[in-house]
Amino acid sequence: MTAAPLLDVQNLEKSYSIGRSGLFSKRSLKVLHDVSFSVAPGEVLGLVGESGSGKSTIGRAILRLIDSQSDVMRFGGQDLNSISPARMRILRKEMQIIFQDPYASLDPRKTIRAVLSEALDAHGLHQGAARGPRLIELVTLVGLDPSFLDRRPHEFSGGQRQRIGIARALAVEPSFIVCDEAVSALDVSIQAQVLNLLADLRAKTGVSLLFISHDLSVVRYISDRVMVLYLGRVMEVGPADRVHFSPKHPYTAALVSAEPSLHRENRRIRLTGEIPSPLALPSGCIFRSRCPYAQPACAETVPPLQTVGDQHQSACLRTDIL
Amino acid sequence: MLAFISRRMAAAAAMLLVIGTIIFSLLIIVPGDPAELLLSTGGGSASAEAIANLRANMGLDQPVLTQYVTFLYNTARLDFGTSIVDNGSISSVIALRLPRTLEIIVAGTIFALLLAIPAGTAAGLRAGGKFDIATSAINALLTSVPGFVLGTLFIYFFAQILGWLPAGGYVAFATNPAQHLQMLILPSLTVGLHLATIVFRMTRASVLEMRGHDWVRTAVAKGLRRKRVVRRHILYNALGPIITVVGLQLGILLGSTVLVEFIYNWPGLSGLLVSAVEQRDYPTVRAVILTVSTIFIGINLVIDILSSLLDPRIRLQ
Numbered sequence: 001m002t003a004a005p006l007l008d009v010q011n012l013e014k015s016y017s018i019g020r021s022g023l024f025s026k027r028s029l030k031v032l033h034d035v036s037f038s039v040a041p042g043e044v045l046g047l048v049g050e051s052g053s054g055k056s057t058i059g060r061a062i063l064r065l066i067d068s069q070s071d072v073m074r075f076g077g078q079d080l081n082s083i084s085p086a087r088m089r090i091l092r093k094e095m096q097i098i099f100q101d102p103y104a105s106l107d108p109r110k111t112i113r114a115v116l117s118e119a120l121d122a123h124g125l126h127q128g129a130a131r132g133p134r135l136i137e138l139v140t141l142v143g144l145d146p147s148f149l150d151r152r153p154h155e156f157s158g159g160q161r162q163r164i165g166i167a168r169a170l171a172v173e174p175s176f177i178v179c180d181e182a183v184s185a186l187d188v189s190i191q192a193q194v195l196n197l198l199a200d201l202r203a204k205t206g207v208s209l210l211f212i213s214h215d216l217s218v219v220r221y222i223s224d225r226v227m228v229l230y231l232g233r234v235m236e237v238g239p240a241d242r243v244h245f246s247p248k249h250p251y252t253a254a255l256v257s258a259e260p261s262l263h264r265e266n267r268r269i270r271l272t273g274e275i276p277s278p279l280a281l282p283s284g285c286i287f288r289s290r291c292p293y294a295q296p297a298c299a300e301t302v303p304p305l306q307t308v309g310d311q312h313q314s315a316c317l318r319t320d321i322l
Numbered sequence: 323m324l325a326f327i328s329r330r331m332a333a334a335a336a337m338l339l340v341i342g343t344i345i346f347s348l349l350i351i352v353p354g355d356p357a358e359l360l361l362s363t364g365g366g367s368a369s370a371e372a373i374a375n376l377r378a379n380m381g382l383d384q385p386v387l388t389q390y391v392t393f394l395y396n397t398a399r400l401d402f403g404t405s406i407v408d409n410g411s412i413s414s415v416i417a418l419r420l421p422r423t424l425e426i427i428v429a430g431t432i433f434a435l436l437l438a439i440p441a442g443t444a445a446g447l448r449a450g451g452k453f454d455i456a457t458s459a460i461n462a463l464l465t466s467v468p469g470f471v472l473g474t475l476f477i478y479f480f481a482q483i484l485g486w487l488p489a490g491g492y493v494a495f496a497t498n499p500a501q502h503l504q505m506l507i508l509p510s511l512t513v514g515l516h517l518a519t520i521v522f523r524m525t526r527a528s529v530l531e532m533r534g535h536d537w538v539r540t541a542v543a544k545g546l547r548r549k550r551v552v553r554r555h556i557l558y559n560a561l562g563p564i565i566t567v568v569g570l571q572l573g574i575l576l577g578s579t580v581l582v583e584f585i586y587n588w589p590g591l592s593g594l595l596v597s598a599v600e601q602r603d604y605p606t607v608r609a610v611i612l613t614v615s616t617i618f619i620g621i622n623l624v625i626d627i628l629s630s631l632l633d634p635r636i637r638l639q
Contacts, residue, residue: 060539063543065539065542065543085548089545089546089547090545091545092543092544092545093545096543097543099536099539099540099543101536104535104536104537105536105537105539105540106537106540107537107540107541107555107559108537108559108633108635109558109559109632109633118541118544118546118554119544119545122544122545122546122547122550123545152634152635154635165540168540168544172544172545
């Protein structure tokens with residue numbers, strides 16, 4: 001990328017402490033290992049991986065909703081690692097998030113009007129007479145009826161709530177949105193509607209997205225680049241179509257082949273075994289325990305991300321295979 | 323909303339009728355003749371003439387149904403009859419003493435809420451922290467100390483050693499406002515501190531639960547100030563169970579301030595109940611119980627309406 005990235009993250013790590021093993025030593029569980037990536041202005045970076053791979057953790061760490069450690073975390077020229085809580089609060093106008101669970105992420109006591117107004121008030125936007133039209137504009141934008149404004153979350157279906165969450169994130173016109181499984185709770189027809197909405201917005205406003213999903217086809221549809229995560233490590237990152245059509249990592253290849261398709265020429269790659277416990281990871285390459293191409297060498301070194309094409313990197317020793 | 327309130331009011335009225343009926347039945351169900359029982363306190367039995375007189379006086383010679391209707395009619399007019407002991411109007415005694423008890427309870431409750439809600443919120447927000455551990459320990463200690471021990475300690479400390487406050491007694495507000503308020507402090511503190519321990523625990527638990535919800539994270543992600551997240555989102559949602567507990571405790575306090583009133587020599591409603599029970603003053607006992615239950619039901623009605631204002635989902639249930 002030539003342009004300065006909007007978001008730049010280097011060596012992001014996150015550990016949770018999980019009780020004590022001895023009397024004094026705390027055990028900790030590392031859920032993110034050395035994750036580095038950047039997002040250019042107007043770019044959509046897709047983040048895929050199975051449950052527990054650390055996708056949501058990355059999204060929340062960037063927004064400083066949870067603590068994490070990283071060498072570099074910059075957004076629009078501001079260092080997020082050293083930013084004061086007050087500055088971070090102001091910066092939230094630019095960095096929004098659409099949460100995964102539409103049932104849990106809305107305050108049950110607040111009307112939709114209050115939910116949206118509060119976001120606008122927090123940043124002093126659309127005050128006074130401009131408020132009403134803006135709220136109507138927002139709910140219409142996500143395909144809801146303006147008469148819904150005075151209802152509370154329990155009066156809506158899951159899909160409608162998710163759209164309220166999206167309207168809330170869009171309300172402050174951010175330049176970057178983390179979409180944490182933003183469409184996973186919706187049925188397919190609405191998924192397409194919301195995806196198109198996000199794509200339109202991006203074309204119109206140039207908003208950048210970090211699009212987190214376990215659904216590869218959804219990610220490919222909306223993303224410029226895709227990053228594949230397995231147990232908190234980056235397996236492969238590259239342009240969406242390249243990662244999808246010529247994956248360079250066995251894990252990506254397996255994910256792609258598991259996706260239902262009408263016209264598939266190649267057979268499905270079946271992964272054997274369970275995803276290893278994060279407490280007892282295999283040595284060397286963490287994917288080797290389930291990898292069809294694993295060799296003895298894979299147990300010895302952790303494969304680094306190597307360039308395998310234009311903007312395309314993969315963390316696999318066996319570049320000879322794929 | 324109006325439908326909800328009228329539904330609740332109808333339920334409250336029905337409940338009152340049931341309570342009135344039960345209280346009335348007690349007198350009928352109790353073995354033996356009340357009039358005879360009342361007059362035989364000395365050990366020897368009273369003359370047949372005296373018993374008949376009292377029976378006529380209490381209306382016990384009437385058919386049960388007539389007695390019941392008369393009882394309901396009089397109760398509805400707030401006419402509780404006269405005391406057997408001194409023939410005074412029970413209604414006016416209650417009207418005199420009820421405000422005194424309410425005064426202690428209201429002052430104690432205000433004290434409890436002002437102390438326990440901020441402390442409980444702070445403890446719940448940082449559960450496991452130093453403040454939480456310290457306050458929870460103090461709270462556990464205070465919960466397990468009965469009111470009369472606390473009251474005695476207060477008298478010893480504030481009245482005997484420090485000499486700041488009077489050890490007890492009562493002066494009407496109209497006579498000497500400053501002294502009245504001074505005397506109110508210790509009883510209210512004793513009642514309030516116990517209530518505070520309950521409210522503290524409830525607030526802490528409720529805030530702790532609400533704090534973990536996803537919508538709290540949403541509120542933070544919106545860019546709201548922490549103060550606003552805590553007050554408008556966490557505390558607002560946590561208030562429901564707190565209000566319910568306070569309401570229940572208020573009702574319980576009405577009947578249980580007796581020890582506190584006794585210790586501080588405060589002539590309230592509980593004292594009236596105790597002496598009436600001692601002297602087998604049935605009409606007075608009945609009147610006090612009815613008054614307390616009515617207030618209890620009234621408080622519950624208010625709590626229901628408050629809760630439904632806080633959380634409109636309740637109205638649908």
